[in-house]
Amino acid sequence: MPSRADRLQPVVDLAADKAEDATRALATQQRAVADAEHQLAELRRYRNEYAEMPSGIGVAELLNRQQFLQKIDMAIVQQLGEVQRRERALERARVDWAEARGRAKALDSVTAKYREQERKSQDRREQEQADERSQYRRTTSSSPTHE
Secondary structure, three states: OOOHHHHHHHHHHHHHHHHHHHHHHHHHHHHHHHHHHHHHHHHHHHHHHHHHOOOOOOHHHHHHHHHHHHHHHHHHHHHHHHHHHHHHHHHHHHHHHHHHHHHHHHHHHHHHHHHHHHHHHHHHHHHHHHHHHHHHHHHHHHOOOOO
């Protein structure tokens, strides 16, 4: 009959797999946030460079420039929203990872405790058996023999 630790092992393995999946999801979300922040920084840099470029004197050129800057500003606002959305997803992934990791560690701890209890129980049984053998030898060696 399998021990409690052995019966629990598939659950421990499943929890470890889920913790690994959560780790991968967390890393994916971290990369997504970094990518979104990089894209935002690029948009801001591009906007600043474009705004600092010397412009012509014409009204039409000035209006075109203002419209283009407004489009860049809208793209920046949209990208800010994307960064925030990615950060929320990252936080959810971080919570999921922490929970999965906690479950896996708790199950590992329980399994280790069960294995330690099983080892101690086995040690006691072996000691009892050794004591019984020793007692048996004493009683058989002290009993009189018939010649």
